[in-house]
Amino acid sequence: MEIKRNKLLKKIEEEYEVHQVCALLGPRQSGKTTLAKTYMKNIDDQVHFFDCENFLHLSQLENPLLTLEPLKGLVVIDEVQLKPDLFGTLRVLVDNNPDQRFLITGSASRDLIHQSSETLAGRIGYHQITPFSLEEVDSNWQRLWEVGGFPKSFLAKSSKISERWRDEYIKTFLERDILGLGLEVSPQVAGKLWRMLAHMHGQILNMHNLSKSLGIDQRTVKRYLNILEGAFMITLLRPWYTNVGKREIKSPKVYIRDSGILHRLLNFSSENFQFNPSIGSSFEGFVVEEISRYFDCYENAYFWATHNGAELDLIINKGMKKIGFEVKYTDKPCVTKSMRIASEALELEHLYVIIPGTHNFRLDEKITCLGIANCSDLISK
Structure with a gap:
C-alpha cells in the first residue's frame, strides 16, 4: 500500500518560489526522508543526496564548502540537526549561487529553527511533516x-x-x-x-x-x-x-x-x-x-x-x-x-x-x- 503525500510535495515545490532552502521538520520516522526522496524522483534537475547518519556522507561534509559549492541543482541533506555547523555554509552558498536549491530534513524542530533562523534568515522556509493524516489515508x-x-x-x-x-x-x-x-x-x-x-x-x-x-x-x-x-x-x-x-x-x-x-x-x-x-x-x-x-x-x-x-x-x-x-x-x-x-x-x-x-x-x-x-x-x- 502506497500513501501519496501530494499536498506536501506541492508545498515543497511552492517553497522554492520564495526561498532557496526548504526545511522539512518532524518526528523521527514520520516520513521526511521518504518524502524528500519522492520529491527528488519527481523533478527534472540534477540531485545530490547526503545523509548525516551515514559516516561516508559525513566525511564528505567535513569540508562542506568544497563539497557543496560545485554541485548544481537540488542538494538534499537528511537529518541536518546532526551537522549544525552546515547552516553557515548554506548561507554562503545561497548568497553566491541563486540557481542552487537545498532541501533539508530535521527531527528537532526548535533546536533546528534556532540554529538556522539567524544564519539563514530570509533564505529558508519551514514545513512540519507529521505522520500520516486522515486526508492522506482516504478517511480511514x-x-x-x-x-x-x-x-x-x-x-x-x-x-x-x-x-x-x-x-x-x-x-x-x-x-x-x-x-x-x-x-x-x-x-x-x-x-x-x-x-x-x-x-x-x-x-x-x-x-x-x-x-x-x-x-x-x-x-x-x-x-x-x-x-x-x-x-x-x-x-x-x-x-x-x-x-x-x-x-x-x-x-x-x-x-x-x-x-x-x-x-x-x-x-x-x-x-x-x-x-x-x-x-x-x-x-x-x-x-x-x-x-x-x-x-x-x-x-x-x-x-x-x-x-x-x-x-x-x-x-x-x-x-x-x-x-x-x-x-x-x-x-x-x-x-x-x-x-x-x-x-x-x-x-x-x-x-x-x-x-x-x-x-x-x-x-x-x-x-x-x-x-x-x-x-x-x-x-x-
Missing part, C-alpha cells in the same frame, strides 16, 4: 486513530506488528533520542514523565503534580515539556482568553500527538481498544490533531474553559473568523448549555460537534454535527 479514520499515523505502524500487516513497532519506537525514544534532545534524565524518569502525560491526555496540565511525582522542580519539568513539544511528541494546547469577566482557565491542556503512541503508553491493545475507559479522551486528542493539521494552524489553535464549567475543546482562527470545535465520542450528540455559552462568549462564526463516523447534520443555526471522516469538508468552507 478508525485505523488511523487506533494505530496512529507513523508509516511503519499504519502500514503494518497486522495489529500485533503495529503494536510491536510502536513499543520499540517508545523504547528507542526513551533510551536514545532523549539524550540528543537535552532531557538530562534517565530513561526510567523520562518514561515515567511520558506515561504520566499520557494519563493526563486531554486534561489541564498540572505542573505541581508532575513536579511532585517526578521529584523535579517545576522549572525543570516545564523545560522538559517544551523539549517534548519541540520534538513533536506532545501538544500543549494554549487557553484562549476573553474579556467577558469570566474566571477562565489559564493553564494549557496536554495531548500526546500521535494516537497510536498514546495507546501503547496507556497499554491499549486491538482487543481492548473499544472498551478502554480512556477512549473518549483519546478520540478528543485525535480530533484536535487532525483539525489542527487540516487548517495548518498549530500556532493559532486554542481551547477555552471557565472555572464555572463552560468549555470548548478547540478554537481556531481562520482569517478574522473564530471557529469552534467540541469533540463527543457518542452517536447521540446534542446541543449543550456549555456550547451555547461558548458560542456567544467567543463570538464564534460557527461551532462544529465532531463525532465518530460519517454523519453530517445541523443541530442549530450555528452548530453543525460533523463525522470525523468528513472533516476535510471544512477546508473549503
